[in-house]
Amino acid sequence: MPVTKVVRYRTKPEHADENERLIRAVFAELADEKPDGLHYTALRLDDGVTFVHVAVVDGDVNPLTTSPAFAAFQAGIGERCAEGPLPADATTVGSYRLLPKEAALDGLLRKL
Numbered sequence: 001m002p003v004t005k006v007v008r009y010r011t012k013p014e015h016a017d018e019n020e021r022l023i024r025a026v027f028a029e030l031a032d033e034k035p036d037g038l039h040y041t042a043l044r045l046d047d048g049v050t051f052v053h054v055a056v057v058d059g060d061v062n063p064l065t066t067s068p069a070f071a072a073f074q075a076g077i078g079e080r081c082a083e084g085p086l087p088a089d090a091t092t093v094g095s096y097r098l099l100p101k102e103a104a105l106d107g108l109l110r111k112l
Contacts, residue, residue: 002057002058004054004055005087005088005089007055007085007086008053009050009084009086010051010081011051011080011081012049012080013048013049015079019080022072023051025072025073026064026069027040027042028069033063036058036063037063038055038058039056039058040055040056042054054090
């Protein structure tokens with residue numbers, strides 16, 4: 001059964017661009033490695049300093065835990081943040097081509 005994690009945080013303004021650079025490095029690594037069992041997006045909100053990450057892990061192991069780029073991103077997150085990170089588990093209520101079908105179905109079945 002897929003597990004969905006949502007993490008929201010606000011960076012200090014002077015660290016927002018560096019945070020984005022580190023996130024882009026994670027996605028570049030994921031594009032090269034193509035790990036199975038992970039659906040992941042990261043968003044920078046229009047205030048320029050708030051970020052939201054959504055990860056759906058299909059298996060028992062989160063591929064991000066073995067990612068050197070993700071480790072580099074996490075290494076300084078406390079210093080870059082003005083608020084958070086605030087992690088939460090989530091249940092998919094609906095999805096249109098963003099999350100895997102299994103996660104969307106799981107969310108719908110839980111609501112029935």
